[in-house]
Amino acid sequence: MTSRRVVLLAAAGGLAAAALPASFASADFFGGYDLETRNRITMSPAADASDYFLELHCCMRIFNMRDRQYYAQVNAKRTQNREGRDYDVAIGRLRTPRLIGLLRYLLAVLRAEGNSAARALDLVQVGVDYDTTAATEPILQAALADARVAASKNQSSHHQMRVLRLEEATNYVPEWLAAHRNGEPHTDYAPFVYFYLGAGSYESAVYATLTYRREDKGLKAIWNPNGEPVDPAEAARLSAETEAYLAGLPSVRENPLPVP
Numbered sequence: 001m002t003s004r005r006v007v008l009l010a011a012a013g014g015l016a017a018a019a020l021p022a023s024f025a026s027a028d029f030f031g032g033y034d035l036e037t038r039n040r041i042t043m044s045p046a047a048d049a050s051d052y053f054l055e056l057h058c059c060m061r062i063f064n065m066r067d068r069q070y071y072a073q074v075n076a077k078r079t080q081n082r083e084g085r086d087y088d089v090a091i092g093r094l095r096t097p098r099l100i101g102l103l104r105y106l107l108a109v110l111r112a113e114g115n116s117a118a119r120a121l122d123l124v125q126v127g128v129d130y131d132t133t134a135a136t137e138p139i140l141q142a143a144l145a146d147a148r149v150a151a152s153k154n155q156s157s158h159h160q161m162r163v164l165r166l167e168e169a170t171n172y173v174p175e176w177l178a179a180h181r182n183g184e185p186h187t188d189y190a191p192f193v194y195f196y197l198g199a200g201s202y203e204s205a206v207y208a209t210l211t212y213r214r215e216d217k218g219l220k221a222i223w224n225p226n227g228e229p230v231d232p233a234e235a236a237r238l239s240a241e242t243e244a245y246l247a248g249l250p251s252v253r254e255n256p257l258p259v260p
Contacts, residue, residue, distance in 0.1 A: 038067070039105070039165065040158055040161065041158055041159075042150070050255075052111050053112065058192050059191070062104075065208075067101070069208050070091065073200040073201060076200060076201035087200045090198065091200065093197035103133075103173070104191060107121060111123075115139065117135075117139045133176055141170055144163070156260075190235035193220050195221065195223075205223075209221070220242045220245075
């Protein structure tokens with residue numbers, strides 16, 4: 001039986017980068033589906049927020065895509081269950097990078113809002129380094145307390161979504177820390193890469209990609225139908241390529257989130 005450590009290492013991004021079929025990779029099939037609606041939260045930008053917008057776009061778009069890939073498998077298990085499809089494996093593998101992506105996304109929001117403690121962190125080390133990840137806990141807890149107060153005064157979906165996402169993140173950090181202490185680390189060396197990690201429904205994973213936003217077709221991905229490990233440097237290289245691609249888009253100069 002595959003050990004939990006192996007599964008977690010798989011979720012870390014240490015996986016073979018398998019290309020999509022050429023017909024998928026070259027297809028101009030990207031429609032207007034806006035996943036960001038699901039993850040749009042309120043943000044109160046600081047005076048210098050524009051200095052953090054590229055980082056915010058990188059973290060937000062990658063979390064959106066990881067979230068979409070995760071729920072593609074969850075929904076496939078619910079609605080397309082077929083004999084021999086190991087959806088639980090795919091869901092388990094995708095859970096870790098999704099949640100670490102969520103941590104980075106929320107911290108990027110806080111950094112754009114001027115949170116000095118969040119700005120002191122290296123976001124690339126969140127989900128990698130123990131001390132850096134531990135330092136996120138009080139930051140997220142304080143942000144959650146503030147979000148609950150704001151949501152009690154404003155019932156908009158964006159306020160409510162901020163609370164829900166911060167609750168999810170604050171619940172995950174202790175799990176992440178405990179796993180590292182127990183020698184079963186949840187590690188993600190690919191901050192700006194999304195994943196298909198084998199098993200589950202390949203068709204659902206492809207559909208999740210092809211129905212995403214047109215300008216996000218340049219996001220780099222690791223496709224791992226067979227689960228072979230690779231050097232984490234490959235994931236880091238793909239992350240750098242995604243960041244460079246997004247840096248060239250005019251939209252990254254703008255605040256992507258609703259202001260309360």
